[in-house]
Amino acid sequence: MSRPLDSFAGKTALVTGAVSGLGFGIAKALAGEGVRLALGYRDEGDRETAARWFRDAGHDAPLFLPLDVADRAAWAAAREAVEREFGRLHILVNNAGISVFGPMDRATYADWDWILAVNLGGVINGLVTFLPMMEAHGETGHVVNVASMAAFLAGPQAGIYTTSKFAVRGLTESLRYTLAPTALGVSLMCPGLVDTRAYASALKRPDDFADSGLGTADPELLGQLAPVFAAGMSIEEAGQRLVAGMRRGDFWILSHGGYEAEFQEIHDELMAALPKEPQPPEREAVEEQRRAANRMALARQATGIGDMVVKDEA
Numbered sequence: 483m484s485r486p487l488d489s490f491a492g493k494t495a496l497v498t499g500a501v502s503g504l505g506f507g508i509a510k511a512l513a514g515e516g517v518r519l520a521l522g523y524r525d526e527g528d529r530e531t532a533a534r535w536f537r538d539a540g541h542d543a544p545l546f547l548p549l550d551v552a553d554r555a556a557w558a559a560a561r562e563a564v565e566r567e568f569g570r571l572h573i574l575v576n577n578a579g580i581s582v583f584g585p586m587d588r589a590t591y592a593d594w595d596w597i598l599a600v601n602l603g604g605v606i607n608g609l610v611t612f613l614p615m616m617e618a619h620g621e622t623g624h625v626v627n628v629a630s631m632a633a634f635l636a637g638p639q640a641g642i643y644t645t646s647k648f649a650v651r652g653l654t655e656s657l658r659y660t661l662a663p664t665a666l667g668v669s670l671m672c673p674g675l676v677d678t679r680a681y682a683s684a685l686k687r688p689d690d691f692a693d694s695g696l697g698t699a700d701p702e703l704l705g706q707l708a709p710v711f712a713a714g715m716s717i718e719e720a721g722q723r724l725v726a727g728m729r730r731g732d733f734w735i736l737s738h739g740g741y742e743a744e745f746q747e748i749h750d751e752l753m754a755a756l757p758k759e760p761q762p763p764e765r766e767a768v769e770e771q772r773r774a775a776n777r778m779a780l781a782r783q784a785t786g787i788g789d790m791v792v793k794d795e796a
Contacts, residue, residue: 574609620665771789
């Protein structure tokens with residue numbers, strides 16, 4: 483468990499990648515809770531569509547922020563705009579993400595740099611920009627990092643994307659312990675298939691990263707994935723499941739079922755790989771001290787390097 487967000491009243495939230503796809507579903511769900519919204523976007527047409535939805539639904543107009551999550555100057559401008567409009571931020575949803583398909587052994591530096599800059603760097607930029615403000619005001623809030631079931635399940639065609647999502651998972655699991663003594667909850671959302679156009683990310687590749695080893699993006703070929711994604715969960719349902727998880731204080735927000743076989747296979751393979759041998763007492767003492775430090779953090783006690791050091795009983 484994380485810290486439950488039992489009330490959304492009076493809260494402000496920033497969602498990245500928020501005017502289309504899953505981010506838009508999350509924005510809709512938060513709007514339904516009365517949360518004041520800042521929404522990061524890249525595409526002007528999608529922004530206009532989102533603005534129209536908020537008007538038609540009778541919600542307050544969000545603060546729309548032009549935000550390339552890989553651009554730290556854009557993040558600084560976003561923070562200034564949020565402070566000017568709302569004064570403070572309570573909820574940060576790092577959702578923006580991209581993907582390309584192809585075998586990773588053919589990938590260039592440009593392929594790696596583009597995806598990691600957005601999927602991992604964007605999360606880091608959001609945390610560095612807004613965590614100091616969120617901790618300083620001392621009010622309850624929440625950080626949600628959106629990864630993917632690819633944070634657990636690897637495959638041959640999306641290796642760079644999978645790398646980025648494994649990294650976001652590790653970052654967020656560590657952040658959970660770091661922020662446990664504060665007023666901020668932490669969740670990791672790992673959605674399965676959602677009805678979006680995420681498969682078309684490669685068509686929006688910036689010129690700075692054009693040198694791809696995976697070939698030129700083919701709209702016709704990528705379009706073959708449209709019916710695959712159309713079978714996914716609606717963005718509205720996925721957004722509602724995120725909000726429900728925050729309210730309960732779930733760290734793991736696994737929006738989709740049906741992965742029991744894969745999770746069991748991973749568990750069994752890991753358990754089988756562990757050497758069946760006793761550990762030297764001094765090494766086991768170190769491991770137990772590590773476990774104790776984690777338990778202290780989850781019990782909302784501040785910890786430091788000294789809490790990871792085995793104390794001399796003498």
